[in-house]
Amino acid sequence: MSQVEAFSAAEVIAAKRDRHSLTDPQIDWVIDAYTRGAVADEQMSALLMAILLNGMESREISRWTDAMINSGERMSWSALTRPTVDKHSTGGVGDKITLPLAPLVAACGAAVPQLSGRGLGHTGGTLDKLESIPGWRASLSNEEMLKVLQNCGAVICAAGAGLAPADKKLYALRDVTATVEAIPLIASSIMSKKIAEGTSALVLDVKTGAGAFMSDPQKAKELAHVMVGLGKRAGVKTIALVTAMDIPLGLTAGNALEVRESVEVLAGGGPADVIELTVLLAREMLEIVGITNVDPADMLKNGKAMDVWRQMISAQGGDPDAKLPTAKENLVITAPSSGTILSMDAMKVGMAAWRLGAGRSRQGEAVQAGAGIQIHAKPGDVVAAGAPLYTLHTDTPAAFTRAQESLTNSVTIGDLPKDGKIDRLPLVVERITD
Numbered sequence: 450m451s452q453v454e455a456f457s458a459a460e461v462i463a464a465k466r467d468r469h470s471l472t473d474p475q476i477d478w479v480i481d482a483y484t485r486g487a488v489a490d491e492q493m494s495a496l497l498m499a500i501l502l503n504g505m506e507s508r509e510i511s512r513w514t515d516a517m518i519n520s521g522e523r524m525s526w527s528a529l530t531r532p533t534v535d536k537h538s539t540g541g542v543g544d545k546i547t548l549p550l551a552p553l554v555a556a557c558g559a560a561v562p563q564l565s566g567r568g569l570g571h572t573g574g575t576l577d578k579l580e581s582i583p584g585w586r587a588s589l590s591n592e593e594m595l596k597v598l599q600n601c602g603a604v605i606c607a608a609g610a611g612l613a614p615a616d617k618k619l620y621a622l623r624d625v626t627a628t629v630e631a632i633p634l635i636a637s638s639i640m641s642k643k644i645a646e647g648t649s650a651l652v653l654d655v656k657t658g659a660g661a662f663m664s665d666p667q668k669a670k671e672l673a674h675v676m677v678g679l680g681k682r683a684g685v686k687t688i689a690l691v692t693a694m695d696i697p698l699g700l701t702a703g704n705a706l707e708v709r710e711s712v713e714v715l716a717g718g719g720p721a722d723v724i725e726l727t728v729l730l731a732r733e734m735l736e737i738v739g740i741t742n743v744d745p746a747d748m749l750k751n752g753k754a755m756d757v758w759r760q761m762i763s764a765q766g767g768d769p770d771a772k773l774p775t776a777k778e779n780l781v782i783t784a785p786s787s788g789t790i791l792s793m794d795a796m797k798v799g800m801a802a803w804r805l806g807a808g809r810s811r812q813g814e815a816v817q818a819g820a821g822i823q824i825h826a827k828p829g830d831v832v833a834a835g836a837p838l839y840t841l842h843t844d845t846p847a848a849f850t851r852a853q854e855s856l857t858n859s860v861t862i863g864d865l866p867k868d869g870k871i872d873r874l875p876l877v878v879e880r881i882t883d
Contacts, residue, residue: 454482458492465499473512480516484615493619494626501631507678510633514679517641520615524562524591524647529598531560532738536730537643538654539635539672540568541661541694542799543702543824546654547575547605548711549719549727549749552757554734555602556748561734562598564608564646568808568816576607577808581705581774581818585767601761613641632672635662640679650686650737652730653677658695658874660795666691666878673881681883686737689881692726693874696793696828699723702802703821703842705773715755724749725876776805776819776842780849784832788862791871793828797859798839801852805843817844822852828871832862 455478464471471479479496482488505513526533534554538544551561568574576587587607589597597604610617616638623629623638643651653676656662657669673689680687699720701710713719714727731745748754759769802808806817823840826832838860841852865871 452487454478454487458482458488458496462492462495462499465496465503468503470506471509476509476512477516477519480513480520480615484520484618490622493622494628497619497623497626497628497631497634500633501628505633507675510637510675511679511682513633514637514641514644514683517613517615517619517637518645521613521645522609522611523645524612526560526562526595526598526647526649528595529560531558531602532650532740533560533562533648534650534652534734534738535561535563535643535646535648536652536654536734537639539639539656539662539669541656541658541698542795542802543697543699543707544656544694545578545699545701545707545711546723546727546730548578548708549714549723549754549758550730550734551603551605552601552715552761553727553731553745553748553754555757555761556753557731557735557743557745558740559602559735559738560598561603562594562646562648563603563605564612564642565605566608575605577816578704578707579605579762579767581708582762582767582769583771585762586765589765597761597764601757601764603757603761604765605761606765608642608646612645616641632668632675635672636675636679640676640683644680644683644685648685650734651680652733652737653680653687653689654726654730655689655691656694657691657878658693658795660697660799661694666874670879670881673879674883677881677883688733688737690730690733691878691881693876693878694795695874697795697798697824698726700824700827701821702798702824703805703807703819704816705775705818706821706823706842709773712758715749715758717750717752722876729877774818776817776821777844778842778846778849780841781837782839782841782853782856784826784834784836784838784860784862786862787832787834789865790826790828790830790832791861791863791865792873793824794859797855797857798822798824801839801841801855801859804852804855805841805848806845820844828873
């Protein structure tokens, strides 16, 4: 006997189309019915577009998030003796921060259950990066996750099918219906997974600038405020940093290239901006769970973070000493003129890396482990005409042409202004606690 539905999809769509607030029972029903298949994709598409155009008030967003959490399981880390804390980044070009950050925070005494995703479009996915390490496994059972957390203090893996299944369906639908940008839908998507993940505290890294999903700083701040509110209402200690993504982070964009750079950071070297943001986020994560007697900068220098990294990679089947994959072909792009690099467009660099094979254009596509871009000079650096700007890496040399097209006008080279300052965003645009 078929289930008698509490509402019809058409009446819920009409309510939001006409700028009304959805009731709690309407929200609970529509998320459950869509997860069950009783609401069709075309009906949910219409509702998502109505939400994008007409927005949601904070009560609606909170209830929508709860309904997505309740569509699946909630994880618990009560067996751990350490406090749990996680970090979520909205992603960008060269954003490999999770890789050195999780073992660093674990080395300082917290437990980091980091459920990560795969890349889509110009932003790289943490799991894609780690899968370039021979043998490393992204999919772990809940029991395996707990074991790695107990033994290493940190785990980076894929979210299981039981975690917020409503979000998996909605995420794929938003991608093909031009509703990705809706702040209520972004916030509920991110926070439903993070709250269901069972962490007691969360630090959000909301990127802004040309290479970010939220390029407008005001929109990025709005998203950060909404997500912090959702976390707090769910009993998760939450803060957000709005950080710069106007230029790429570090000197690499691409899977194995970024792993190599992350290992350099864990070995006490690496690019200054990656080190600075890693340490900054580590301090925020430790402070929010009350660990204030250890400085993460010391743990990078003394090798303790590297020890945890090696343990964590080994625990998931990876070989931390294995040679990382390299692309079969490379091409050097040189500076067209002499002078100071005044700007670098992160989006253009990200698009070029994607075209070289480092990213995917649709869910489930394979990525090339060795593909991507090395950056030889960044804003503030002085270059001579003909000096290397980028090295492009790919297994498919036919990709070089389109990648080069993406990099057209990606840098401006000229004379440094009289005040000696480069016009760019500060690393931390704003810290948001409510």
